[in-house]
Amino acid sequence: MANTLSKKEALYAKKVANRKLGSSLEFTTSRLGWQVSAALALMFWFFARNGSVMWMGVAGIYTVAALLQFVICKRITKEVTGEANAVSPATRKLGWLLLPFVFVGDFFLFISGCMLIKNNKNLEYQLSVYSTLVSIFIIVVSMLNLFKETQAKTFWLGIGLYGIYTVLNLVVMQAVRKYTFSKKPDKKFLPYAYISVAGIALGNVFSFLLGIVALGKYYNKNEEVNVEWIDVIRRLFRNYMACIGMFIVIFLLSVSVASNLTFEYAIAIDNNFRVRLAAPSLMYPFGCDDYGRCVFTRIIFGARISLLVGMISTFLPCLVGGMLGAIAGYYGGKIDNIIMRCLDVLAAVPGILLAIAIIAALGVSTVNLILSLSIGGISGYARTVRAQVLGVANQEFVEAAKACGAKDGTIIFRHIIPNSLAPVIVRVTMGMGSAVLSTSSLSYLGIGVEAHIPEWGNILKAGSKFLESNPYIAIFPGIAIIIIVLSFNFFGDGLRDALDPKLK
Template identity: 50%
Template sequence: MKVISNLKLLLKITQEYGNAHFTLSFSAIFSLLFLLYSYNFNTQAVRPIVLVFFVVYLLTTLYVWLISKSIKRDLANHGNIHIRTRILGYPLILTVLVGNIFASSFGFSLVTKNKTPEYTFATYAFLTQLFIIGVSGFNLFKPYVIDSFLLVMGAFVLLAIIFAVMIILVSKYVTQASAPKWMLPIGLILLLPVLTGNLFSLLLGYGLIKKARQKDASSIEKWQKMWSKILRNSMAVFGMFFIIFMFSLSVISPWTFDYDFATQNNYSAILQTPTLEYPLGTDDFGRDLFSRIVFGAQISLIVGFFSTIIPAIIGGTLGAITGYYGKKTDNIIMRLLDILYAIPGILLAIAIIAAFGANTVNLIIALSVGSIPTYARTMRATVMQISNYEFVESARALGASDSTIIFKHIVPNSLAPMIVKATLTIGGAVISTSSLSFLGLGVEPHIPEWGNILKIGSTYLETHSYLAIFPGLCIMLLVLSFNFFGDGLRDAFDPKTN
């Protein structure tokens, strides 16, 4: 192995060092925010709990700073990170207890040298589960919990323990290229928690199965390469974490959250500021904002997902057909799509909603129709390029039918740009959903949806700003997460960066 002697270059390619800086800045920003919030400027009083958080985050920041110094020294002296420095990562893992996802994930990545994608999946599956438990746990402060709460929470704790065990097992036994045979049944079991929406578990299980079966070395290598590229990008990883966390939360919310808190008016608790019972306060009808945001994620994600996948399928099919056949077919279909393209998407959506009424299905259709042409264009360009490759020629020479060629040979090879585009536009779809609800054109006003929640918040922007800030932050974070994750995917799929 070539020894890299240039320290600057070494620092640049050492993932831990970059992560340390990333963690350092985020912890510093958060401690600053906590410091600002710890003092109530209206009542001239200190908020003690927030102050404690500030101190913990500040200490974390200093600690990470020490680690980064230590990594730098190790690299300068030995060219790699010393085991003593790695051990320093263990205390960092505990910061997950104060919600510092950045520091704890950095801790996980620091403590092991053997960084397989499966290790990262296991740690994030664990972190996601802990966050879910933490967020659902707030329901304990409510007057009552839903009947299935205790059972489900017990199952979640069990899951978290399983993931913790998996972290240890994976770091010990799984390598870049293989996993022991006995991991196969474990991998299969790990597919199950996907029912709770924890997609990290699915990825972990899939990875383990792949590596344990040892059937196709090239596909394992492809898997390994793609994910290590995505996972190197810290922002993409945190984007993915937030998306999966939100998704999982919205999947499990019917079992741990009471829908009545989100929809039934409670006139004895109108416009309350955040307390333990109402972690994000209550709105003007006395509904718990926290429950509303959690349930609101369902609609935002469902509409966002479907209004991306539907045009991707329709547009993709049309694009594949036009790209493959060309000439007249191309002209007719693409000119028709151009007409659709000429109509502004959001106006078309408003018109469709106004004509057919506001509900979730219409919302999905309205948002889908407008974005068909862009997907068709993306697909068409890729297909035109791929249909000239030799393997297509050979398939044709072997007598494969057109549909076989298109859907078996060309489309699978043109999916990468579509996936990237879909991930990048899903954020836009989430915003459009919320915008339409904000304008009163989305779902019914009492149904929790982020745009609806924000709409109420906008009325109280000056007097009860938290009503607008929290749903606004959620929309922002989810869209940002999709964008960062999309960026990560694009970098991973882009042949230029290879």
């Protein structure tokens, strides 16, 4: 009997400890930090098997990073599950040791360090951390061009611009720590909020969100009632994997903007047979393909095409399908039957097969690729919106609008659709990953983006011919595709949970 009780007590204590650790952001970030760092260290040691000094150096740094983060994670585990139930100030100071690893590309340790240093972490602080990380990471990636023979004419202009922007981000982060830890931000923070909003011009969505969250809180007239969309963002940032996915997507978006200044496009498209099939080095971090083009530079510019095609080919069917679904759900009857039966015919054809058929008929081009992917997605969005409209159309506020004499168009677009957006937003977010994957797949088959344009599918296709002799040419674009698809999926999962009213 005593043994049974002791086992139950031990099991209960373990559950309590796991619950404490699960609610600790410091533990969550540190655990993932050392795990990812260790995995990357093993990968780099594999690349260094031929005695490459560069890969051995990188692998050694990541090994040290993983060990340091592992030790910190163990300390956090002991303190959070102990009597204090909190991380000690001494352990928090160790977070400063993790910050420099961002300069070797380990953003997991930078995030972990920032979350460890600060005890009280509100939404604005987390947004400022990710915003600063994006700007620092862009500079780190861009500075790799210093090892090349030539740089873009606007390279130093871009570095200077993003350097100033990084300093502004650090200043804003300090202002966040000083002025935003009450329910309503201090009036002194308003200039910093407007500076943050301006960050959208550089593609930094985190900076933009920081600004509008602070402004939304400040101008909220009823302080006792939380702003709904701010609550959605706050719930989203409780999911660390969703934040990581969001960071990767926003970083690729930002680096696509920055590449116009800091990267030389000619290196990505011009032939240079002197460095044909060159191995990875500081000059060419991902090596060169069979035409002597820098694979790293091609992947950077390829992110622009992949994201652009993915976003447009997701928003277009969302717009068209959403309108058709809203009309079908609102009017019902014959209109509903006609619209949905036509869309059933469209849905009967596999999306990738439909895209191939359209491109075969219209020819290979980026515009035709977007068109082919968009047409195949219309029926899915129409069904999603129609299902939501059927549930909303009979609500009292819709009946009240009809009683007041509102026109059907006003009711649909002003009352029904805004209250049906949550599942559509989630579908759009997760659909972007599928669109990027479809874009790369069609380009790999030779019927997507034109062959001379840097796009991840094209780069992967070029590298597939050298899988035995020079596998890195195909490995790196393949990893890029996997990462962006996973990022959209993680972000979509987190957004779905944040928008779910049952999980508020």
